[in-house]
Amino acid sequence: MNWNRAGQVIAGAAVLLMAGRLPAAPQGIPQPTPVNAVSASPEPKSIAREASGWLVDLIKINTSNPPGNENLAAMYVSGLLQKEGIKAELLDVGPGRSAVVARLRSSVVPDPSKALLLVAHLDVVPVEKARWTVDPFSGVVRDGYMYGRGAIDDKGMLAANLAVFIHLKRTNAHLNRDVIFLATADEEGSGDASIRTLIAKYWDKFAAGFAINEGGNVFMKNGKVQYIGVQASEKVAVNVALIARGTSGHASQPTKDNPIVHLAAAIAKIGTYSAPVHFTAIVRRYFEGIAPLEDDEIGKWIRSMDTPDRGEHAQRVVSDASPLWNSMMRDTIAPTILSAVVANYVIPAEARANLNVRLLPGDSINTLLNDLNKLVNDPAVRLEVQPNAGLAAPPSSLESDLYNLICRVASREFGGAPALPFQSTWLTDSAQLRLHNVQAYGLVPFPLSQEDLRRMHGDDERIPMASFDKGVDVLTKIVTEFAVTRY
Numbered sequence: 447m448n449w450n451r452a453g454q455v456i457a458g459a460a461v462l463l464m465a466g467r468l469p470a471a472p473q474g475i476p477q478p479t480p481v482n483a484v485s486a487s488p489e490p491k492s493i494a495r496e497a498s499g500w501l502v503d504l505i506k507i508n509t510s511n512p513p514g515n516e517n518l519a520a521m522y523v524s525g526l527l528q529k530e531g532i533k534a535e536l537l538d539v540g541p542g543r544s545a546v547v548a549r550l551r552s553s554v555v556p557d558p559s560k561a562l563l564l565v566a567h568l569d570v571v572p573v574e575k576a577r578w579t580v581d582p583f584s585g586v587v588r589d590g591y592m593y594g595r596g597a598i599d600d601k602g603m604l605a606a607n608l609a610v611f612i613h614l615k616r617t618n619a620h621l622n623r624d625v626i627f628l629a630t631a632d633e634e635g636s637g638d639a640s641i642r643t644l645i646a647k648y649w650d651k652f653a654a655g656f657a658i659n660e661g662g663n664v665f666m667k668n669g670k671v672q673y674i675g676v677q678a679s680e681k682v683a684v685n686v687a688l689i690a691r692g693t694s695g696h697a698s699q700p701t702k703d704n705p706i707v708h709l710a711a712a713i714a715k716i717g718t719y720s721a722p723v724h725f726t727a728i729v730r731r732y733f734e735g736i737a738p739l740e741d742d743e744i745g746k747w748i749r750s751m752d753t754p755d756r757g758e759h760a761q762r763v764v765s766d767a768s769p770l771w772n773s774m775m776r777d778t779i780a781p782t783i784l785s786a787v788v789a790n791y792v793i794p795a796e797a798r799a800n801l802n803v804r805l806l807p808g809d810s811i812n813t814l815l816n817d818l819n820k821l822v823n824d825p826a827v828r829l830e831v832q833p834n835a836g837l838a839a840p841p842s843s844l845e846s847d848l849y850n851l852i853c854r855v856a857s858r859e860f861g862g863a864p865a866l867p868f869q870s871t872w873l874t875d876s877a878q879l880r881l882h883n884v885q886a887y888g889l890v891p892f893p894l895s896q897e898d899l900r901r902m903h904g905d906d907e908r909i910p911m912a913s914f915d916k917g918v919d920v921l922t923k924i925v926t927e928f929a930v931t932r933y
């Protein structure tokens with residue numbers, strides 16, 4: 447879609463939405479809940495109710511990636527914004543794929559270095575439908591939870607960003623910096639329609655000095671907020687092919703160079719390998735903050751991780767206690783795909799595995815591959831870095847006004863729980879923003895238990911409605927305190 451065409455689509459969608467005649471499914475963009483159906487009061491509480499309706503609508507638009515097909519969701523979002531009198535643009539990033547950008551201005555001349563970008567992604571990870579107890583694209587509410595793919599990741603955040611943005615517009619907020627809304631495509635795929643393309647083609651439309659995105663969480667334990675993890679850095683993903691070669695032949699006469707046997711032995715070694723521990727500044731501060739929140743025993747081991755005598759043992763205990771902690775302190779390698787298919791009675795000439803590697807920012811893939819080659823120690827097996835490897839970004843500052851403000855407001859609003867700097871083991875769009883000098887921070891503002899977090903890329907993803915309301919309220923306060931001038 448070229449730019450002119452995009453303009454027509456937005457205008458067309460807006461007209462239909464205004465007239466309330468937008469057709470629903472089958473290919474359907476659900477119609478936004480009319481503003482008047484809920485109270486139009488600008489109170490955060492009531493806009494959260496409205497936003498939960500938008501979240502249902504967004505869940506109903508299936509943006510499973512691949513293929514993504516974010517267009518319909520992008521049109522829905524731009525329609526909502528246009529209805530509020532906010533000009534929204536669709537940004538074409540590929541066939542059937544768009545992002546959305548909109549801006550609330552603080553002055554006639556924009557100052558990108560001060561601007562605040564609210565980012566969320568439109569696409570979701572696919573579902574294994576048979577394993578869900580509800581329709582993953584229904585947004586059904588049951589026992590206080592809204593269920594659906596994307597309820598948290600990331601349509602929940604998208605709906606919250608919309609609520610904050612629309613709240614600022616409705617209240618005619620006096621902004622001291624531009625606030626920019628951005629809904630991205632292809633975040634889960636990190637492919638050709640992702641934020642990389644958006645930055646390459648449309649950077650001037652959303653250039654900003656600061657951003658709030660997903661990436662960190664409000665972690666609940668035993669029904670209370672234990673801490674708020676504010677993401678300021680993230681690990682880097684690289685896929686590596688593990689390839690074993692041998693001689694193909696008749697399965698009735700097994701040979702020693704059967705590549706499946708060599709591959710299996712290599713995977714067994716790599717699967718139990720622990721890369722050396724390396725604390726980045728953010729992870730060090732994270733562990734200092736988390737130690738007093740854990741029980742005495744684990745707290746003691748966390749504090750001992752840096753000591754010369756007990757350090758190594760302590761690192762092992764802490765790694766074993768939590769896969770998240772383990773991955774925060776070292777490069778990790780997860781075998782994810784195996785393939786070696788010819789036929790039941792044929793020894794294949796080649797067997798392959800995919801290793802999904804997550805590097806600490808600053809660590810080098812070549813160093814890790816050297817170590818793995820020594821470990822595998824088999825000339826029949828080789829390691830090959832695959833295309834589209836992630837790039838390490840510098841961390842966002844832990845001294846910026848926005849970082850301090852997020853920590854202060856979140857801690858205050860979540861009952862005094864501490865806010866800690868967080869280096870996520872997962873990827874977000876923030877790495878690309880950080881590579882363009884944006885101080886980007888990740889905070890999905892909804893208090894979530896381990897049980898809820900676990901479902902994010904899994905089955906029966908859900909968000910507690912009370913957490914959604916609270917998150918909208920807290921995000922509104924953060925953005926208001928950062929971007930609105932008070933008299």
Ligand SMILES: [Zn+2]
Nearest residue numbers: 567599600660
């Ligand atoms: Zn996400």
